Amino acid sequence: MTILIQNGLLINPRGTSGAYDILIDGSKVKAVAPRGQITAADEVIDASGMWVMPGFVDMHCHLREPGQEHKEDIATGTLAAAYGGFTAVACMPNTSPVNDNEAVTRYILERAKQAGFSRVYPIAAITKGLKGAELTEFGILLENGAVAFSDDGRPVEEANRMRLALQYAKGFDALLISHCEDLTIAGDGAMNEGVTSAVCGLKGISRAAEEVMIARELLLAEACGAKVHIAHISTKGGVELLRQAKKRGVRATGETCPHYFSATDELCMNYDTNAKMNPPLRTCNDVEAIKQGLADGTIDAIATDHAPHAKDEKRVEFQYAPNGIIGLETAFSLAVTNLIEPGVLTPEQLVERLSCRPAEILGVPGGLIAEGLPADITIADPKAEMVYTEGSLHSKSANSPFLNRPYRGKVICTMIDGVVRARR
Amino acid sequence: MPIKRKDLLGLRGADAGLIAEILSTAADMKRIMHAPERKSNLLSGKSVVTLFYENSTRTRTSFETAAKLLSAMTTGIAASSSSVQKGESLIDTGHTLERIGADYIVIRHPVSGAAKLLAEHVKASVINAGDGTNEHPTQALLDMYTMKERFGDLKGLRVAIVGDILHSRVARSNLWGLTAMGAHVTLAGPGTLLPVELEQAGAKVTTDVRSAVRDADVVMPLRIQKERQQAGLIPSIREYAKFYGIDGGVLALAKPNALVMHPGPINRGVEIAGSVADGPASVINDQVENGVAVRMALLTLLSGGSAQ
Numbered sequence: 098m099t100i101l102i103q104n105g106l107l108i109n110p111r112g113t114s115g116a117y118d119i120l121i122d123g124s125k126v127k128a129v130a131p132r133g134q135i136t137a138a139d140e141v142i143d144a145s146g147m148w149v150m151p152g153f154v155d156m157h158c159h160l161r162e163p164g165q166e167h168k169e170d171i172a173t174g175t176l177a178a179a180y181g182g183f184t185a186v187a188c189m190p191n192t193s194p195v196n197d198n199e200a201v202t203r204y205i206l207e208r209a210k211q212a213g214f215s216r217v218y219p220i221a222a223i224t225k226g227l228k229g230a231e232l233t234e235f236g237i238l239l240e241n242g243a244v245a246f247s248d249d250g251r252p253v254e255e256a257n258r259m260r261l262a263l264q265y266a267k268g269f270d271a272l273l274i275s276h277c278e279d280l281t282i283a284g285d286g287a288m289n290e291g292v293t294s295a296v297c298g299l300k301g302i303s304r305a306a307e308e309v310m311i312a313r314e315l316l317l318a319e320a321c322g323a324k325v326h327i328a329h330i331s332t333k334g335g336v337e338l339l340r341q342a343k344k345r346g347v348r349a350t351g352e353t354c355p356h357y358f359s360a361t362d363e364l365c366m367n368y369d370t371n372a373k374m375n376p377p378l379r380t381c382n383d384v385e386a387i388k389q390g391l392a393d394g395t396i397d398a399i400a401t402d403h404a405p406h407a408k409d410e411k412r413v414e415f416q417y418a419p420n421g422i423i424g425l426e427t428a429f430s431l432a433v434t435n436l437i438e439p440g441v442l443t444p445e446q447l448v449e450r451l452s453c454r455p456a457e458i459l460g461v462p463g464g465l466i467a468e469g470l471p472a473d474i475t476i477a478d479p480k481a482e483m484v485y486t487e488g489s490l491h492s493k494s495a496n497s498p499f500l501n502r503p504y505r506g507k508v509i510c511t512m513i514d515g516v517v518r519a520r521r
Numbered sequence: 522m523p524i525k526r527k528d529l530l531g532l533r534g535a536d537a538g539l540i541a542e543i544l545s546t547a548a549d550m551k552r553i554m555h556a557p558e559r560k561s562n563l564l565s566g567k568s569v570v571t572l573f574y575e576n577s578t579r580t581r582t583s584f585e586t587a588a589k590l591l592s593a594m595t596t597g598i599a600a601s602s603s604s605v606q607k608g609e610s611l612i613d614t615g616h617t618l619e620r621i622g623a624d625y626i627v628i629r630h631p632v633s634g635a636a637k638l639l640a641e642h643v644k645a646s647v648i649n650a651g652d653g654t655n656e657h658p659t660q661a662l663l664d665m666y667t668m669k670e671r672f673g674d675l676k677g678l679r680v681a682i683v684g685d686i687l688h689s690r691v692a693r694s695n696l697w698g699l700t701a702m703g704a705h706v707t708l709a710g711p712g713t714l715l716p717v718e719l720e721q722a723g724a725k726v727t728t729d730v731r732s733a734v735r736d737a738d739v740v741m742p743l744r745i746q747k748e749r750q751q752a753g754l755i756p757s758i759r760e761y762a763k764f765y766g767i768d769g770g771v772l773a774l775a776k777p778n779a780l781v782m783h784p785g786p787i788n789r790g791v792e793i794a795g796s797v798a799d800g801p802a803s804v805i806n807d808q809v810e811n812g813v814a815v816r817m818a819l820l821t822l823l824s825g826g827s828a829q
Contacts, residue, residue: 295716296533298633298655298693303717368634413610416632416653 105144124514152184152473156455157400164193169405172212177492179519181425182508184473185216197222199241247274263323277310289362315342327351331376333386352398355431370418405494433506472515481507525824531656532698546818564591570623587816624826646823661694663812676703681733684743709733742792768794
């Protein structure tokens with residue numbers, strides 16, 4: 098079985114880019130050839146006017162399985178991923194039970210094999226039970242398929258525990274992903290601290306809560322010579338800290354999420370719980386700095402932090418609502434609308450942030466379309482308008498502030514191992 | 522009767538016309554309170570439920586008295602805030618009260634935005650009696666009524682609100698309401714108790730109490746809670762009283778005919794000296810009485826479950 102993707106614009110920053118067609122044979126890419134050279138195939142996908150890209154890799158999402166299947170499960174989460182153009186996702190360990198031992202890691206991989214629509218890479222906890230104390234068995238977890246470690250949702254509170262985790266991880270060249278939040282500063286804050294929180298009377302979270310911890314992690318990684326990845330950067334100061342650390346040669350990388358370059362804390366003004374997440378939405382200054390960080394490469398990756406919650410869980414008082422929004426399906430449209438259309442990123446840069454860099458940081462396949470490699474390919478129309486509605490989402494949950502509004506950029510087809518997993 | 526609104530959730534965004542209408546209706550209600558029969562049938566057959574997730578004797582009693590003076594039935598529900606998190610959701614509670622027959626739900630709740638959430642899900646009129654650190658509009662309305670009673674007009678008045686602005690829904694409601702009516706509000710307190718960036722919303726904010734009080738027409742100290750000391754927000758009550766309390770010396774900086782107001786209950790010798798609370802400038806007890814009139818006014822002005 099051969100498939101020919103023709104007439105598209107290949108955006109493939111680590112390989113051949115431009116007016117190329119792709120021939121897929123079975124699960125692999127058989128040829129990448131100048132447009133029009135290949136003529137025969139069992140099936141032809143006409144990608145006229147579209148971008149053909151290596152499949153996106155989300156290095157930060159919550160699939161909720163095991164334990165919270167009322168919010169999402171591996172089948173629905175990975176289907177949402179496929180419809181968002183993601184051919185691979187790395188899922189955070191704050192499931193129930195926590196992914197802090199190989200049994201849970203293997204369970205996730207097994208479920209993904211049975212029911213998944215995208216590749217799944219489990220991220221295991223740094224500390225047992227996410228309690229910030231004893232380390233998990235990094236070596237055994239890596240052997241069983243974990244690709245990185247994180248206590249996401251929480252920081253490793255004690256600085257020395259984090260220092261030891263980084264030192265230990267170095268022996269396995271393992272990646273630690275840090276949720277940067279000083280809990281004593283954040284307190285029971287529910288949104289960004291600033292004029293909006295002052296006006297609507299919601300408890301604020303100072304940017305310092307995030308930045309103090311980013312600074313700590315960067316200094317600890319520097320001291321140990323270890324790798325650290327900063328999750329969901331939301332502030333201008335956070336971008337600058339990472340920029341300076343990279344200049345000093347710290348082995349640090351960082352990600353942001355679509356909402357941090359697409360929205361501000363003004364969405365919280367009406368107590369919309371679908372605008373509540375951690376870290377919180379910030380302000381225009383921060384949004385501009387995040388965009389700048391994406392443009393100059395300080396921020397390596399765009400991750401979704403896809404965090405599904407059931408409707409009833411979000412239909413409560415703002416203070417009591419859980420943090421998080423879904424993001425797998427809307428990520429590409431938000432990126433095209435807010436990064437490509439205004440000229441913040443080139444298409445090549447966007448593919449770097451959505452595909453090449455996250456694959457590279459996690460050390461997983463992907464980020465490249467080339468002869469002989471698995472055919473993990475995303476085709477999208479950068480000009481088409483897209484409106485997401487509760488009914489059209491593939492996730493079990495619809496907790497998003499980005500529904501019912503038009504965006505630019507539409508994922509048309511997502512293919513994994515040469516098999517079409519989502520098609521619009 | 523003018524157009525009836527369903528709810529009163531806050532004074533942020535309220536226009537001067539609405540506030541003026543409530544205040545003038547409150548004057549009518551005050552006359553009813555002082556008439557020999559002390560009763561009106563305006564709300565006969567209506568049901569007013571007070572749903573309080575926080576303790577408050579003053580505000581609840583004031584609302585219940587207002588409702589009774591208008592011949593409404595009243596029901597008081599004291600719900601603990603934890604029951605919301607553990608059990609029935611606020612929306613479900615609202616639906617239950619509605620089917621029991623509540624025309625008005627007066628809600629006090631420990632978190633901001635709760636009154637709005639309830640109002641969006643019930644047909645009954647919702648009156649916010651304080652939500653978290655967001656708003657307490659009836660307190661601000663009674664404050665404005667009291668000022669208007671003394672000065673005749675709110676326009677151009679200089680009002681200094683002093684104390685724990687960060688945690689004060691009274692300060693916010695007064696800021697929005699008074700600003701809408703053309704008064705000038707200055708908020709003063711220790712830096713740890715001032716919301717960051719509130720000045721970007723057009724408020725005057727300072728840590729210098731004396732400058733805030735200078736030439737003020739109204740000085741309004743707010744209650745300071747002892748727990749702020751344990752939380753590291755202030756070093757001690759003694760230091761707070763010395764630098765942020767309103768005593769005769771500070772009050773002397775205000776205009777000669779300035780009023781002292783306080784949302785109560787007062788901490789004598791802490792945010793307000795006893796001599797100031799009992800002194801000639803104090804209208805603290807007038808505020809309490811006017812609270813009933815303002816709440817009567819609101820109950821008659823809102824649609825009461827039957828939006829027209």
